[in-house]
Amino acid sequence: MRLRTVLAALALTVAAAIAPALAVQPGEMLGDPALEARARTLSAELRCMVCQNQSIDDSDAELAHDLRVLVRERLAAGDTDVQVLDFVVARYGEFVLLKPRFSTRNALLWGTPVLLLLVGGVFAFASARSRRRTETKLSDEEQAALSRILGEAER
Incomplete structure (x- = not known):
């Protein structure tokens, strides 16, 4: 067998x-x-x-x-x-051709995904940086209220 x-x-x-x-x-x-x-x-x-x-x-x-x-x-x-x-x-x-010749058209075809990834990465980095800058601090009243809530939660 x-x-x-x-x-x-x-x-x-x-x-x-x-x-x-x-x-x-x-x-x-x-x-x-x-x-x-x-x-x-x-x-x-x-x-x-x-x-x-x-x-x-x-x-x-x-x-x-x-x-x-x-x-x-x-x-x-x-x-x-x-x-x-x-x-x-x-x-x-x-x-x-099973292996296309290198030309400007082919370079654009193969380079576009890399270019899009780079642009997306730059956009994500810039977006994260701008979010960090726009974060506001809590006012004294809000900070006191938060401390009171967290203090009650610990008990």
Whole structure:
């Protein structure tokens, strides 16, 4: 019984490790191993527009297949890795990149939450300071009444 469980877990682990490799069909692969390695590296950097949480290298979607073929065609035509990525980004937009490039728009996107936290912290600090300043002292009558109430509460 225990051996079956271990073998089943091992089979599932092997299947999970092999499954992404099965997304690339043998007919898509390039004859040159160096070009194929570059294509696999580039495919791992590009998002499947259908699945959106997978690279085109891992996806079985038809659009991912088309993008894998496009990457391989561009590499076979002599494009550099940067030229291939630029071509795909020009065609599909920057969303196709799993790791977006740094730009002013991205900096604003990532910097806004930090900026909002800083502004909120400054506002909270200023608010606390102004509250401390506006605290009023008790008048002599109020102080006497408070002392009398606290004195009665102690008894």
